[in-house]
Amino acid sequence: SDMAFGIRELAKRLAHIRLKMNVQHVFLLAKAHDATLIANTREVAHWLLTRDQHYKVYVEDTLEHNRVFDAEGLLASNHSFEGRLKFWTNKLCAEKPQTFDIVLALGGDGTVLYASWLFQRVVPPVLAFSLGSLGFLTKFDYDGFQNTLSRAFKEGITVSLRLRFEATVMRSQVHNGDSARDLVEQLIGEESEDNHTHKPDGTHNILNEVVVDRGPNPTMSTIELFGDDEHFTTIQADGICVSTPTGSTAYNLAAGGSLCHPDNPVVLVTAICAHTLSFRPIILPDTIVLRAGVPYDARTSSWASFDGRERVELRPGDYVTISASRFPFPSVLPLDRKSKDWVDSISRTLNWNSRQRQKSFKEWN
Amino acid sequence: SDMAFGIRELAKRLAHIRLKMNVQHVFLLAKAHDATLIANTREVAHWLLTRDQHYKVYVEDTLEHNRVFDAEGLLASNHSFEGRLKFWTNKLCAEKPQTFDIVLALGGDGTVLYASWLFQRVVPPVLAFSLGSLGFLTKFDYDGFQNTLSRAFKEGITVSLRLRFEATVMRSQVHNGDSARDLVEQLIGEESEDNHTHKPDGTHNILNEVVVDRGPNPTMSTIELFGDDEHFTTIQADGICVSTPTGSTAYNLAAGGSLCHPDNPVVLVTAICAHTLSFRPIILPDTIVLRAGVPYDARTSSWASFDGRERVELRPGDYVTISASRFPFPSVLPLDRKSKDWVDSISRTLNWNSRQRQKSFKEWN
Amino acid sequence: SDMAFGIRELAKRLAHIRLKMNVQHVFLLAKAHDATLIANTREVAHWLLTRDQHYKVYVEDTLEHNRVFDAEGLLASNHSFEGRLKFWTNKLCAEKPQTFDIVLALGGDGTVLYASWLFQRVVPPVLAFSLGSLGFLTKFDYDGFQNTLSRAFKEGITVSLRLRFEATVMRSQVHNGDSARDLVEQLIGEESEDNHTHKPDGTHNILNEVVVDRGPNPTMSTIELFGDDEHFTTIQADGICVSTPTGSTAYNLAAGGSLCHPDNPVVLVTAICAHTLSFRPIILPDTIVLRAGVPYDARTSSWASFDGRERVELRPGDYVTISASRFPFPSVLPLDRKSKDWVDSISRTLNWNSRQRQKSFKEWN
Amino acid sequence: SDMAFGIRELAKRLAHIRLKMNVQHVFLLAKAHDATLIANTREVAHWLLTRDQHYKVYVEDTLEHNRVFDAEGLLASNHSFEGRLKFWTNKLCAEKPQTFDIVLALGGDGTVLYASWLFQRVVPPVLAFSLGSLGFLTKFDYDGFQNTLSRAFKEGITVSLRLRFEATVMRSQVHNGDSARDLVEQLIGEESEDNHTHKPDGTHNILNEVVVDRGPNPTMSTIELFGDDEHFTTIQADGICVSTPTGSTAYNLAAGGSLCHPDNPVVLVTAICAHTLSFRPIILPDTIVLRAGVPYDARTSSWASFDGRERVELRPGDYVTISASRFPFPSVLPLDRKSKDWVDSISRTLNWNSRQRQKSFKEWN
Known part of the structure; x- marks a missing residue:
């Protein structure tokens, strides 16, 4: 057991990696519709x-011909810049992420999520500057970026x-409305050996959370939750939020989940407005494979979203x-x-004050 | 990073150890005031x-001369028993825990906590029989114990x-009432090099949780919380609960914490009736050293308890x-x-039914 | 003050009215797509x-020519039935609700909500039979309906x-995108005398709750909340639920609100997944006029729903x-x-057992 | 039903009473151990x-001979003061509360609670000055008290x-340990006609809340809860908090209860760290009579406290x-x-800002 704890220490250290930089290719990222950020x-x-x-x-x-960015003017200002200002596309990020030595993100935590979305496989180190107050992922003040860099x-x-997380949508290959089918049987029961019941339909690498919810339906969702080869439970709720430690301060917190240190190797599963008394937020090992699905006899679809984007309809099955x-x-x-x-x-986020006492809302006594 | 995840897998496996048994010395544990359990x-x-x-x-x-146990009668029933029925004391558990190949606990989860209390250092494997319904730690039906064993x-x-957890009470060596002293300074500030400010006063190995709370005071507690060399925050609450993953289903759950898989290498910190809006349950790595103390200028003491036992007064400082x-x-x-x-x-505990739908409290639509 | 408390008692009694019945016109209500309920x-x-x-x-x-209901066969079975089996329409409920001495609802709580929706003004007494387990509003077993009636x-x-509640959608008469407008100014500020800023667009009498939420948007809603002539706060959340005491056991409970006795003259306001720490469920007097709106500078619409039906888009303003x-x-x-x-x-709903102790999830000690 | 709502309006108005003052006898209240407050x-x-x-x-x-107050000096400063500076005692408050036209409280909300404690029956109007930030009950800045008065x-x-609330401790007249007795039977069952089972032992008029909790016990309490002639449920928890609307912002909020407008004629019942999943905060009419007791077979006592004072032991029964x-x-x-x-x-308390947007903790998107 001493060994077990030694390994925990080792795992902790590996989560923090020190890198020497030999910077040549710098990737600049900002939301391109904001004139200030373009400047x-x-x-x-x-x-x-x-x-x-x-x-x-x-x-x-998109900045190549942007008036505010004025690429032409920039290049004209110094002839040594020639050939050194380049323009990235989503395709380049997807296909040659190793091109870049570092990503500099300008904006808020949302911009860092966008970096995660762009780099679906290997991600260069991301150094994020905040234009306003610092966030969970934007750790550097823009003022003084020169010194920082x-x-x-x-x-x-x-x-x-x-x-x-790697999240994959699996589509039922069964005709809709065949409510005699049973998702539990298909995933962990007698049919679980059958590889033809479902087909993958898109994979997403996400940094914060996967949410499966009722989407535009006014009624609640029914969601079957599986962990490895076990059927955990049937959740009746507005939805569920499956969050990384990084995402614990985002939607997970709004849904009532715990704050979680990002080095913890865990997955946080939290129901959104559960309609039963028997669900509480759950912390699982990050070695688990979760599956969340819509039962065949559900009256409505549910919707999956990935880091708050790309809402995808999940039909029964x-x-x-x-x-x-x-x-x-x-x-x-x-x-x-x-x-x-x-x-x-x-x-910063919870307004903790490490020296001054917080004002209690209970003034009595 | 592949390595990092490989280590996580490894850590997971090491948490489950398979043992061949060469049983010779069997330790029987039950609450000795219950006649049924004695039988x-x-x-x-x-x-x-x-x-x-x-x-x-x-x-x-205590069973040596117990009428229900009737040691004399037991020994008289079979002369081969002679010399093989022995009587343990708390001292033996403390000093020679390696004597025992296995602990058989009879009772409920409370009996397993008692085993943890008896064996403060090395603990033999504990196999727990439930006399009623199975619990989180009592995983075997008493009926059929012969087959199980x-x-x-x-x-x-x-x-x-x-x-x-290993929890140690640290006593301030300062005269009470010296409210000019500052616990934050002593623990992480300029005085933190000074080893004479506090002295240890008892160490407890606990399986569920350490609670620091207001005890018999009708008013709330003020608790300074530190993690490693950082002052986290000053908590104004009925108390705080620092729970192991095993304890997550006990007091931690009542205080609003999350359920946590026992293999997760984490610590759960949950405020008990926080009197501010800015505290939420927090999941920390198990490599952290937490310190929870009473500020010198507190008007009242707080109380620490260890697995729900041994309430100890913590005076200011x-x-x-x-x-x-x-x-x-x-x-x-x-x-x-x-x-x-x-x-x-x-x-079992949350009344999840993995096949049958739960009744929702929202019947509408 | 004795008088004040006397009036509270009186108000309580008036909430329960005893009626002698002189039944002639009986209204039968059931969801018409369910063959069992038609039978x-x-x-x-x-x-x-x-x-x-x-x-x-x-x-x-719709039952007039329904095969399962077989109106023709029913009438043919007894010639005294002639002229006494009638068919209601939504229009008749809206225009002549006084026609009916009593409504008999068959189904679940959802059917009772449907009765509330049909009778938007005066509602005849509603006696609800449950086909399954009893609910909050379905208080009679269908078995034995003859004796009950x-x-x-x-x-x-x-x-x-x-x-x-009476809930009215108010449409901004301002061109969209005019973000210089300020909803707070319009409703309680200098412009509040101006009756031309908004026009009513539909009124709903609802029994459970009004929900304003993000609808199909993956991001949170920003909602301005007003009580009488005060701006309470700006809520950043998935939405808000404004519930009657009757609705307190429905969506309000899922969103974290309290259970509320139906005789209490109160309104329950609960945020749905608030994204700030500073909102808690609030109980207000039922004499208040609440207004919940979308600020002009919101990036997205919100959606209002009424007893879980009739989702209506609320655009900025x-x-x-x-x-x-x-x-x-x-x-x-x-x-x-x-x-x-x-x-x-x-x-029944919370599985309280008024004689038997509940099983605690904390078995320790 | 129009009448019912008219009565609700009336009740609301009666809760706010306008008084002409003919002030002669002014009662000054402050915590007498604080030199600043004495000045x-x-x-x-x-x-x-x-x-x-x-x-x-x-x-x-106690101020009669207090050095800071210096009554002698005060009287000597102006001979017209003679006979007009008087000294109150707790006894005078208890026996002749009508003596005083108004109470001026100096301090925080705790001082107002102290006024409620002093005047157990009729209470003169209480006007409370805050020495720091305004509270729920201290609504006037001390600066400028001259203008205010x-x-x-x-x-x-x-x-x-x-x-x-009027809260009365009822003592079981049964010998302790007679666990064959059943509190439910005594209070609502066959024995409920028997007036000899319990005797009153002290009545308290309280402004915030009655708490029944485990006190110094490290284990949870078991509490039987009755409303009028019904046994609601057996609560297994650290305790329960029964709060007035005024108290809703105090301990009730810490225990997870809702904020409640003080004009609502309701009682808030909230479990403190419930050890079951089946209890949620409950809002009851203020016409109810609640009873909260310790079952005869409980292993430990519970403790009752009244506005955070006067902790009283409740033994089984x-x-x-x-x-x-x-x-x-x-x-x-x-x-x-x-x-x-x-x-x-x-x-003020929740840091709502009625004009400025709150910072969300979810920065994404």
Whole structure:
């Protein structure tokens, strides 16, 4: 058992990886519909191109002819920039993610989620600048980005390998309305050897959570939940939220789940407005394979969404598998106070004050 | 990162250890004030003594002259029993726990907690028989104990190594009422190098939870919470519950915490009736060292309890450290359906029905 | 103040009205797509028509040519039935609700909600038979309906006057996208005298709850909440549920609200998955006028639903007013144990056992 | 039913009573161990005595020889003060509450609770000044008390009649340990006609809540809960909190209950850390008589406390009755914004911002 605890320590250390940087290809990411962010993107691009002539800077291809970004003007300002300002496409992210040494995200936590969406397989280290207050994933102030980047490129960075889920929609190959079929039988019963009952229909690597809910239906959803080869229970609720530790501060918290340190190798399953008294948030090992599906005799469809995007209809008989992804998300930690990073972000969010007492709402006595 | 996940798998497997049994010394445990349980203890002792003349059976020393147990009669019934019925004391458990090959507990989950209390350091594998309905830790029906034991001794057992905490009370060496002292300064500030501010006053290995609460005070407690070298926050609440995964279904659940699979290497921190809006249950890695203390300027003491026992007063300036124990608790898993054991026990407790739909309280539509 | 408490007692008594019955026109209600319920409807109609030749029985007009109901056969079976079997339409319910002496509902609580929907203004007393287990609003076993009805018609009935809400959708008369407009200003600020900012677009009398939520949007809603002439707060959540006491056991409970005795003159406001820590369920007097709206600068619409039906889109600038309706819902109480009725239904639903101890999930000690 | 709603309106208005003041006898209340508050008390006394020679001012008798208050000096400063500075005792409050035209409380909400404790029967109007931030019951800034009092005495005041509970401890007259006795039988069963089973042992009028809990026991309490002549359920929990609407923001909120407008004629029953899944906070009419008791076969006592004071042991067989008191608590409302008073205090406490958007903890999207 001493060995067991030694391995836990080891696992913890492996979740934080220190990287020396040999930066050449820098990927810039911002929501491209916001004029302020486009100006910021230009500012960072200009600084990088000026700083080192070996740097190549990639910006979103929609900026190529954007008036605010003014690529032409940028290139004209310094002839050494020629050939070093490049334009990325979604396709390039999908096919050649290894091209990039680092992703610099400008914006809020939503921009970091967008980075996770763009890089569905290998993800370059993501260093996120906040334009407003710091968030759970945006750990650097935009003000002073020059110092931050100079120091990071010189001293190296530490990344926290954040667990992502791989979620696959499985479509029932049975004619709709065949309510004699039984999802439980198909997945863990006598039919579980039959590979023809369902076909995959799209896989998503997600950083925060998979939600299966009632979507536009005014009535509740009925969801069958399976863990490995067990049928856990039938949930009657608005939906369920299956969250990574990183996502624990997002929808999971709104649904009543616990805050969870991102290094914990766990999966958080929380019902959304359960219509029974017998469900409580559950913390499972990240080695489990979860399946959440719509029973064949359900009166309505449910909807799956992935990191709050891409809502997909699940018809009766369909399900989603959720398991730990082989492609974690390397989030660059603050250069200082690395080990306190999580507590700092929790304190900011919950208005914890580590020195001053909080005002209690109970003033009595 | 593939390595990281490989290590997680490995850690998971190490939490379940398969043991061949070479049983000689069997420890019988039951609450000794219950006549039925004493009779059951006698029944098991008799069966063991009869079954194999190499077996030595240990029962609690209070049974030596107990009328129901009737040790004299037992010994008189078969002269081969002579010298093989022995009587254990708390001291023997504390000093020579390696004497015993296995602990057979008769009763409920409370009896298993009692086993954890008796064996504060190394714990022999504990196989628990329930006299009523099965619990989280009592996984075997008493009816049919003969078959269970025959099979376990022959085929071997699998134990789940349950995380325990080591909790130490630390007494302030400062005169009471010196409210100029500051616990935060002492523990993580400039005074943190000073080893003379506090002295240890008792260590407890616990299986379920450490609770620090207001005890007999009608008013709330103020508790300073530290994780490693960080001051997390000041909690104003009835108390806090720091729970192992095993304890997640006990007081932690009543206080609003999540259910947690026992293999997860985590610590659950839940406030009890928080008097602020800014505290939510938190899941931390089991590699953390937590400290929970009473500020020097608190108007009242708080109380610490360990697995629901041994309530200890914490005066202003005192604190408790809580960290993973080196001595986990080896709980014998059911001989069949081992991997489903947790889901089975959760289903029983929350009245999950894995085949039948639960009745929703919302009948509309 | 003695007077104040005397009035509370009086208000309580007025909520329970005892009625002598002089039954002539009986309204039968069941979901018409369920063959079993149609057969039951026929059974009750036949019994009523046979029992007293002054009774006129109204069934849904879709049954006129329904094969299972077989109106022709029913009429042919007894010539005294002629002219006494009638067919109701939604229009008749809306325009001449006074026609009916009593509504007999067959089904579950959903059927009673349907009665509330049909009778938007005056509601005849509703006596509800359950085909399965009893519910919050279905208080009579269908088995033995003959005895129930004989006794009710002879001895009279007691009705509980259940609070309904009147909810009106108010449409902004401003061009969409004019985000310079400010809903708070319009409703309680300088513009609040201006009656041209919004126009009513449909009123609903509801028995359970009004929900304003994110509908098919994957992101949260932003909702401005007003009480009388005060802006309470801006809620960021999946939505809000404004529930009557009757509805407290339905969606309100799923969203985390309290159980509420139906005689309480209150309104329950509960956020659905609030994304801030600062909202808790709130109990308000039923004399309040609530308004819940979508701010002009919201990125998405919200949706309003009324007793789980008729989902209506609320675009930025639209809102819903909610206040106590002048038309309460008279629910017939059980003939016996009238005063215990609520506790009985709560006990059934929450599995309270008023004699036997509940099994605690904490077995320790 | 129109009548029913008219009565609700009437009841609402009666809860707010406008009073002309003919002030002569002013009662000053502050916690007498705080030197600052004593100085404030002196300041108010001096101002009152100076302002009108018909005023008589009562301060706590412990101030008669207090050095900070310096009664002698005060009297010596102006010979017209003679005979007009008086000293109250607890006995005077208990026996002649009608002596006082108004109570001026200085401090926090705890001081207002203390006023409720002093005046167990009739309570004079209580106008509460806050020395720090305003609270739920302290609605006036101490700064500017002169203007507040001048205006109140001249224009009159509006009081909100806050519901109090009358709680009586009932002692079992049965020998302890007679576990064959059954509390349910005694209170609502065959023995309920027998008036000799219990004897009253003290009555308390309380403004916030009655709590029955496990007190110093580390284990949970078992509590039998009765409403009128019904046994509701057996609660296994740390305790239960029975709260007035005024108390809804105090311990009730910490235990998970709802916020409740003080004009609602209701009682809030909330379990504290329930150890079963089947209890949810319940809102009952204030016309109910609740009884909460310890079953005869309980292994431990429970403890009752009244507004957080006077913890009383309840041995097996004892219970507490709780019902609306005939003596409400007249709390003086702010001179302006009277009708908004509750929303204002809730907004302050929950950090609602009625104009500015709250920061969501979910930044995504």
